[in-house]
Amino acid sequence: MAANAEAPPPRSNRVQAWVYAILNPLIESLRRELQLLPRGNLSWRFYSRKCEYIRPIVEYIDGDQLPNLEDFLADRLNEGFASYFDVHDSNLSVLETSAAVFFDGLTHSRRFLNEVEKAFDEYKARSEGKPLYPDPALIERDLPKYVAEYLINKVELLPSHYMTHKFWEEFRNRFELSVAEFEPYGERESFQKFRQSVLTLNGISQELLGGLEQHRYGLCSTYDIPAAPLPVNASHGVDAYIRNK
């Protein structure tokens, strides 16, 4: 069956649904991605091996709005976005995989593990009789994994109430500054691939965001709809999209 042959009418409900349920959440989410990616704050977690807050496009849309996403992608007015979304998602997957490869390399590097162990022993010695240091026994488990995760996410300072706060405050520089691109751990190549994947996704998200913002402006001006639903009592009869939540 042919995609929509007729242009939607002014103030079309369908177009409003695309703007409010698809474009707005995606624009908001991509703006957030673009605040996190340049800082290297990927929210990558070793236990899930995923970025918690940088997600595939479909996860930025409310579950009950997925039919509107399908409708958006099916209509030729929105041509090109399906492949844009695929590029974003496949590059996110590349980033997550390259972070995992780098993580695995680090946490299997004897030298890295020795470095963490040495730092932990020093931490234990420093913490004796000092109530400010969280109990070493509480941070020992999975410490190499946390260190690798913090390096991946470029974590600088942790909140004081985190158990690894003091350890990271005192030993972060040892892991970051004593190695040039992780060469001594044999992970220069995986680090470079990982770093490149962050830059690539940043570029793709930037391009996609620009495209979505422009498209929203185009739809809103062409179909005479506001870029966000008006409060019901101020809509003056505009067929506003109303969330019934």
Next chain:
Amino acid sequence: MPTSATSKRHELLILDTGPIRELVLFHAISEFRFERLRAHLRFIDDAESYRRCSEFVASYSNRLTTSAGVVVELYHWIRETDERGRNKLWGRVYDEFRNMGINEEVVKLLHMDPTFIVRYGPVDGSLLELARRHLPRNPLILTADWPFHGECTKSGFRVSHLDQITARTA
């Protein structure tokens, strides 16, 4: 009342839902830019109050809460937020529990004083039961609920309100 992780570390902090929720929220907003959540914040509204609260919690070597009561309250709160962000908020709650090293202790109904349940409900009742159970460790309950704060005081338990921790005069 301890106000920061200065020189002394205290033994046991029992966390009510409110402080956990505020720590989760502020971190989500400041670190991960979930600006829409700002409207849910009640006590930790800037970096300074977050720092005060974080240091206060850090001054306790053990943090304890009660499952499933507090977790169910977190669940009810998250259910009221935007559907799209719910899985991310749960991710933040998991991160917060993991990073804070919170211990969870189950308090069975049959172990709670029926008068506690009648007066405070199961969540506050189980927090008070935790405090009673760990009395030799001189626990302090941290809450964001003034009526519960009053009940803790009346029952003779040490308690602080989040407002007292985050206030500039704290």
